[in-house]
Amino acid sequence: MYGAGDVRVETVPDPVIQHPTDAIVRTVRACICGSDLHPYHSMPHGAHGTPMGHELIGIVEEVGSEVVTVKPGDFVVAPFAFQDNTCAFCREGFQTACVHGGWYGNPEVGGLQAELARIPLADGSLVTVPGVDPSGADASLLASLLALSDVYLTGYHAAFMGRVEPGKTVTVVGDGAVGLSAVLASRRLGAERIILMGRHAARTDLGVEWGATDVVAERGDEGVAKVLELTGGEGSHVVLEAVGLMPAYEQSYGILRPGGVLSRVGVPQYESAPIGFGSLFGKNATLTGGPAPVRAYLEPAIAQVLAGEIDPGRVFDRVIGIDEAPAGYAAMDARESLKTMIRF
Amino acid sequence: MYGAGDVRVETVPDPVIQHPTDAIVRTVRACICGSDLHPYHSMPHGAHGTPMGHELIGIVEEVGSEVVTVKPGDFVVAPFAFQDNTCAFCREGFQTACVHGGWYGNPEVGGLQAELARIPLADGSLVTVPGVDPSGADASLLASLLALSDVYLTGYHAAFMGRVEPGKTVTVVGDGAVGLSAVLASRRLGAERIILMGRHAARTDLGVEWGATDVVAERGDEGVAKVLELTGGEGSHVVLEAVGLMPAYEQSYGILRPGGVLSRVGVPQYESAPIGFGSLFGKNATLTGGPAPVRAYLEPAIAQVLAGEIDPGRVFDRVIGIDEAPAGYAAMDARESLKTMIRF
Incomplete structure (x- = not known):
């Protein structure tokens, strides 16, 4: 995003492991958030774009040397903020206040509306979905798993x-x-x-x-x-x-x-x-x-989705490719779309 | 109180039963509240005084025909707000939001910094202190019971x-x-x-x-x-x-x-x-x-005071007669007194 109303799709260098606790994830589904519309209304125009997006499900492509809970090939959900999930605030269930955590959608960390994403503190910030191969999975199941990332x-x-x-x-x-x-x-x-x-x-x-x-x-x-x-x-x-x-x-x-x-x-x-x-x-x-500590609630919610007890993915009423992202923002802004998914 | 800094002690007609749910209480101890200092700083001066005070312990003098839980001679604590203690909000523990309740310290209801007070909705607004005769009671016990009225x-x-x-x-x-x-x-x-x-x-x-x-x-x-x-x-x-x-x-x-x-x-x-x-x-x-629903907590607190488990009356560091009330306000305002009791 280069400013209010100005969303562009660009090819940038692939993210790489920067810290031994990082992982690189290949996105299966991402989406546009209602909170993305706030900068879409008000961001000052600038020469440099801001990478956007903070919701995804995907396949782990590579992990840093210290990552132990996920491995390449794992199908994962990423909460909309990253965290170590071990600090005092994380242990109390407020992972969005993690002392080592932070937010996606900025030049340093990058955004998750992208084919590949760097996930900091991967052990605390990715949760595996057991027994699901996204290439063969039902579209509605993927939608509901994606909905657990934030909404x-x-x-x-x-x-x-x-x-x-x-x-x-x-x-x-x-x-x-x-x-x-x-x-x-x-x-x-x-x-x-x-x-x-x-x-x-x-x-x-x-x-x-x-x-x-x-x-x-x-x-x-x-x-x-x-x-x-x-x-x-x-x-x-x-x-x-x-x-x-x-x-x-x-x-x-x-x-x-x-x-x-x-x-x-x-x-x-x-x-x-x-x-x-x-x-x-x-x-x-x-x-x-406040900002939801998604990580605190994620495992039981994944189990509920897999058991068919909840179907939160029904909020997605439009599916686009990444090249259509500008139109996706416009559609959500015009309330033509409740929530737009980006399929990779 | 006739305005900021202007507290006067006046002889007014005795309160009388106005509703069958009223009681008249003869005050044993009353006190000045930190919240009384707000009008003491800012009340516009007027020709008519506002009766002050919302904390007392006393002896029931007379009850209306519908009052059933207290009777003349009972020694009681009055929470700083009155309530029926039966409405939906009272039953949920928020008696200061009672649909029939209200506040002391206004011309309609009167104030409790007075020798006699009218207590509306007496069944919901007075709690008996069992087994205590205030005329023979220890001063510190009376102070701690008075402290349950509000502070x-x-x-x-x-x-x-x-x-x-x-x-x-x-x-x-x-x-x-x-x-x-x-x-x-x-x-x-x-x-x-x-x-x-x-x-x-x-x-x-x-x-x-x-x-x-x-x-x-x-x-x-x-x-x-x-x-x-x-x-x-x-x-x-x-x-x-x-x-x-x-x-x-x-x-x-x-x-x-x-x-x-x-x-x-x-x-x-x-x-x-x-x-x-x-x-x-x-x-x-x-x-x-918010405003404390004192009524919700009063019975167990009375029991704790009578058992000697808590001594909340120690906040009172000055005792005056009703005629000294103007000096009592001034002392609390000047922080010379933490909380001033009025003895009758």
Whole structure:
């Protein structure tokens, strides 16, 4: 990406092992993230492009001398951040705060919307999918495994941090791929009532299939009033905010029940926001969430996908080749595509 | 209070039963709260005074026809807010959000810094202290019971919402009466390491007696650096913020460990504050807290006081008569008194 709206596909030198803990992975599937649209809207134009992408499944091609848990030929999922998975924060389940970890999509580490990718700290950052040969695998299985790299487990993180459990009413703000994933995750965690706030019928229909019991198309004050009406005036025990913009945040605390939990996974496009007596404090609201520690949730989620218990890959509604990436960004930006997969 | 700095003691008509759920209580002890200092600094001057106070222990003098759980002669503690203790929010443990509840210290309900007080919803708002005759009771016992009306259980609420437990490092920001109470409550909940941030030795000494293992006098960036140093660069699992001012909030998220919990009980004197990627979101911080639902915690706390397990009344370092109330406010405002009790 060279700036807002300017995505180019270029041939660059193949990545190489730089550290003995690195691995090189040949991409099988990658995808475009809702968070990639933020720089697509706002990145200043520059002479040098920024490599993009942080989600992939692929085949390990080469490993550094210190890598022990994966080997060439292994089929792997890469969480959207890399980590050693051994530091104090990793052991506490917050791998996105790993003291040795970091993010893809920058000149130093590279991006994962690419045929080949360098994965730092491979022992902590790649998880093998047992017993699956991607060349013969069902397209829907690959899609669901790819969804574990970020989108589904980001939705799951929202629900997990929001302490979703049986008996709780959950409201999901946002009908993007993460919001819909949060619906699916909430149902997995036992929520019986799931209100989905969104206005794109094709998307909310998938949300209903995944467990949403109510769909609210209204926004702002009208949306708040509608959710309060649906909850007998009491509000929602848990609100999962999967947008990241201020109106979504304001809507979220407006529908929150006293003592409720507002869990954010949409990357906030603001720094300051209301948290005083009139918004959070007065009703003992809890605010939580952040970048999902996908690594913490990945093994059981792979097992659930392989067992056919969850089908998070259904968020992908368009498949392109890498040369079509600029059109893929445009389609997601125009909301013509919920989430676009890149097939290699 | 007629305005900032203007506290007057006046003779007004005795309160009377207005609703069949009311009780009239004759005050034994009341006190001045740190939160009373906010209007003491900022209340616009007016022709009509606002009745003050929201903490008392006393003897029930009269009850309305529908009151069943207390009767004249009972010795009771009044939580700082009134509630029916039966609505959906009360049953979930958030009595300060009671749909029929409310606050003392206004012309309609009256204040509790008074010889007689009207307690609305008496069945939900008064808890009997079994087996104690206040006329013969030890002064320290009465002080500790009075502390349950607000200050100790507000500190307890901070620790409870912060999920303090064995193995966690807890940092308390603020060495006022609530902050010190949060130290005591954290030790009760099993915290082994408790860092107290405060610079008034007489106060932090009590904090150390109550379980603080480290005292940090530095503030702002220096204070943040000191706590990070004490925690091996990792930060505090739990931060209990008992001040309510923006610098205390900023200090709190600065010392918070990734995945940690920032629990506020100081009434925020701001509405908007940083909560984006650079403050809370990036490290998956959880923000919680609010007005303490004292009623939810009151019975076991009374039992602990009667058993001599906790001595929260030690926050009171000055005792005055009601006629000295203006001087009591001034002493607390000047930090000459940690917390001032009014004896009747």
